[in-house]
Amino acid sequence: MSVELAHIRQVMAEADCLYTADQLDAAIARLAGEINRDLAERNPLVFCVMNGGLIFAGKLLALLDFPLELSYLHATRYRGETSGGELFWKAKPEMSLIDRDVLIVDDIFDEGHTLAAIVDYCKHAGARAVHTAVLIDKEHDRKARPEMDANYVGLPCVDRYIFGYGMDYKGYWRNAPGIYAVKGM
Ligand SMILES: O=P(O)(O)OC[C@H]1O[C@H](OP(=O)(O)OP(=O)(O)O)[C@H](O)[C@@H]1O
Numbered sequence: 001m002s003v004e005l006a007h008i009r010q011v012m013a014e015a016d017c018l019y020t021a022d023q024l025d026a027a028i029a030r031l032a033g034e035i036n037r038d039l040a041e042r043n044p045l046v047f048c049v050m051n052g053g054l055i056f057a058g059k060l061l062a063l064l065d066f067p068l069e070l071s072y073l074h075a076t077r078y079r080g081e082t083s084g085g086e087l088f089w090k091a092k093p094e095m096s097l098i099d100r101d102v103l104i105v106d107d108i109f110d111e112g113h114t115l116a117a118i119v120d121y122c123k124h125a126g127a128r129a130v131h132t133a134v135l136i137d138k139e140h141d142r143k144a145r146p147e148m149d150a151n152y153v154g155l156p157c158v159d160r161y162i163f164g165y166g167m168d169y170k171g172y173w174r175n176a177p178g179i180y181a182v183k184g185m
């Protein structure tokens with residue numbers, strides 16, 4: 001995919017800021033408090049969902065105050081596009097999940113296909129319990145499993161295409177210091 005950098009810069013210049021870094025960090029601190037309360041005695045195995053979960057996981061983990069193990073997995077279905085397709089596993093968990101409490105950390109619960117597939121995978125792999133934390137829950141009626149919620153949710157967001165704090169627009173702006181909605185999307 002070839003993307004014009006001028007277009008990428010223009011998208012940032014015209015975007016609407018939905019959440020500032022301070023607002024996001026406050027939400028992450030609240031989630032850390034909830035997770036410290038709930039999982040401190042569970043010796044969890046924490047999986048960062050690459051790539052989008054990277055910034056959220058990094059900030060969250062530094063606020064968790066109990067013993068845990070960290071790894072990553074990579075399941076993707078957007079792949080640089082702004083609408084999702086079939087889920088593709090780039091990296092499955094390598095550690096044994098048998099009888100473990102697992103905490104999945106991802107940036108966004110959008111249609112929920114990704115999180116549902118990851119939860120299913122962990123359960124089939126023998127996890128004792130699968131907990132899920134997302135920074136953003138996008139509000140619409142297209143959820144893959146309407147009855148499914150993430151256990152820990154940072155903030156809601158409107159039904160627009162967003163980027164920043166780990167989330168990309170065509171592969172760019174995961175580094176944007178807040179969460180922004182693309183103009184017209
Ligand atoms: O709820 P859903 O509609 O399934 O979408 C959410 C998933 O989509 C994004 O990943 P993406 O496929 O873009 O992979 P990436 O993080 O590597 O860019 C995001 O990081 C979530 O994992």
Ligand code: HPA
Nearest residue numbers: 110160161162163167168
């Ligand atoms: O709105 C979004 N932005 C970035 N990545 C995403 N993955 C699912 N939804 C989104």
